[in-house]
Amino acid sequence: MENEGKATTMNEAEALVRVQEIDLSLMRFQAEVKKLPQLQKIQTIAKAQKKLAQDMTKIVGQRKDAELELRDNEDMTVKIAEREEEVREEMQQDGLTARELQDIEDELTMLAKRREKYEFAHEGLKQNLRKMLDAEANAQKLKLRLDEETENQKKAYEDVTAGIRQEAAQLKEERERISRYISPTMQETYRKAQKRFGGLAVETLHGNKPSICRVALQPSDFGDIARKGQICECPYCHRILVTGVSEPEDE
Secondary structure, X not given: OHHHHHHOOOOHHHHHHHHHHHHHHHHHHHHHHHOOHHHXXXXXXXXXXXXXXXXXXXXXXXXXXXXXXXXXXXHHHHHHHHHHHHHHHHHOOOOOOHHHHHHHHHHHHHHHHHHHHHHHHHHHHHHHHHHHHXXXXXXXXXXXXXXXXXXXXXXXHHHHHHHHHHHHHHHHHHHHXXXXXXXXXHHHHHHHHHHHOOOOOEEEEEOOEEOOOOOOOOHHHHHHHHHHOOEEEXXXXXXXXXXXXXXXXXX
C-alpha cells in the first residue's frame, strides 16, 4: 500500500529510480531461482530423459530385429521339417531307381544339416530376444523413475519459489503502475541504457558524485545539469543521471 501511495505522487525522475529498483530486484530473483538445486536437478533429469529416449528408440529397434530373426528361424525350421516329410514320402514310392533313391537320401541329409543349423541358432536367438526385452523393460522402469522424480522436483521447486513468485508478481504490478509516469521516449532511453549497462541504467547524484560511476563532477558540469532539469546524462559514464532524488541505502 505504501508503494501505491508513492506512485500516485511521484514525478518522472522518481519513477525512473523506482523502476530500476524493481528491475534490479527482479533480476536478483531470477538469479536466485536459477541457482536453486531443484531447478538444477530438473535440468539434469531432463538431459537424462533425452538420452534415455534415444536409447529406448535404439533398444526397441533391436528388439524388433531380434523378434524378426527368431520368427524367420522358426519359420524356416518348420519349412525344412515339412520338406523332410515330403521327401520321406517320396522315398516310399515304388519303382525308384538306385540313382533316385541316392538323390533322395542326399537331400534328406542336406535338409537334416540345415535343420540342425537353424535349431542350433534358435537358442541364441531366443537369448538375444530375452536380453532385448529385459533391456526394454529396464528402460521403461527407468523412465517411470525419472518421470516421478521430475514431478517431485517440480513440486519442490514450486513450493520453494512460491514466495519469490508472489513478490515478483507484486513488483511487476507496481512497475506497470509507475511506468505511467515515464514518457515513452524516456522509457526507450531507459531500456537501451539498461541493456548497455547490465541493468544499472540510472544513477543519482550524491554530493558531486554520481552513485554508480563515482566520478566527481566539475563545477562546470553542474551548470549543464541544472539547465537540463532533473533527468540528464552523466557526462562521464553516460548513464541516465537523476538529480534531486535519493536512492535507498543498501540493506
